[in-house]
Structures are given as C-alpha cells and as structure tokens.
Amino acid sequence: MALIATGGLITGHGIAAVLAAGAAAAQLGTAFLLCPEAGTSQAHREMIRRNAAPTALTRAFTGRTARGISNRFLREHTPHAPSAYPEIHHLTAPLRSAARAQGDADGFHMWAGQAYPLAQPTPAAELVLNLAADARDALQTAAERITTGDHHQQSRWR
Ligand SMILES: Cc1cc2nc3c(=O)[nH]c(=O)nc-3n(C[C@H](O)[C@H](O)[C@H](O)COP(=O)(O)O)c2cc1C
16 A cells, blocks of 8 residues: 655755655645745735744634744634534635635635745745655665665774
8 A cells, every 4th residue: 555645844854854754755745835826815924924923723614724924814713613514614704705806815725734944935836846856865865874874884893
C-alpha cells in the first residue's frame, strides 16, 4: 500500500523527511497559495504575506472542521459552530462571498496550514522544481552524513 504524506509540508526538507520515513509521495497545499496561478484572493494573499495571524481549526465557515488563518468570523463563531456540513457552508456562503468581494479579511475563510508564513510567491512549475531540488539536496546531505559515519567507523576498526 502506498502512503502519501500530507499536512504542514512546505519545504524541500520536509518532503525529504517524509520520503525518508517511507512515504511514496508528499502532497502540499498551502505551499501553492501565493503562486500567481492560484485562485487565492488578494485579501487572503495579503494576510499570508504579512504573516498576520495564527491558524486555528474551525467549523464556523462550513460546519466541518478545517484549518484557516484566524480572523473575526473565525474567532466569534468557532466556539458555538455546529457540526452541520453542508448546511453551514450554504448558510454562510453569501456572507463569505460578499466579504471576499469587498476585500474584508475578517469576513471569509482563509484556509491555510500552520506553515503558511513560508509560502513563496513563485510560479507553480518553478516552485515544484525548487522543492524537488531542495528535497534531493537534503536527502543527499543526510546520506553523506551516514557515509561519513561509516568511514569513521571503518578507520577505527582498521
Ligand atoms: C486552498 C485550501 C483549501 C482547503 N480546504 C479544506 C477543506 O475543504 N476541508 C478541510 O478539512 N481542510 C481544508 N483545507 C485545510 C486543511 O485543513 C489543512 O490544514 C492544510 O491544508 C494542511 O496541509 P498543507 O500544510 O499542505 O496545506 C484547505 C486548505 C487550503 C490551503
């Protein structure tokens, strides 16, 4: 069975770690939020760029738990939000659309993983190449450490 690692991965080093731990692949979401190709709204992009607030888990926007950047809507409604997807999603959708259209970062969901401050405004294809190169470097560096250890032991045994 192939396992795909996901959640909180945003650097090549993180990808290297999960591959070394046995994952068949790494899946990244938040890493792509600032790519020019992403559908991320301007207000959401601005919150990410400013590293404006921590993330939190909430049912407030849709009735099902997800992680987003903390804002007024999230803070006010999380404590009493019911587990009621998709009803809450449909109920809040017009409010969230209006807030997003007005650029009101306090009124709509800004999904993001905990590592969002490390997101880069890089075109997606370039970002994937950079991440792959960084992951390869990290794995090579780690492998070389082990090789060095072997040499050390061999020379001691000689
Ligand atoms: C654009 C976007 C959409 C998301 N949509 C959902 C969703 O529908 N349901 C959910 O449980 N989490 C959703 N999440 C948040 C995830 O709960 C998760 O915390 C996060 O993306 C972790 O992986 P990452 O660090 O690779 O982004 C979404 C995240 C992003 C960036």
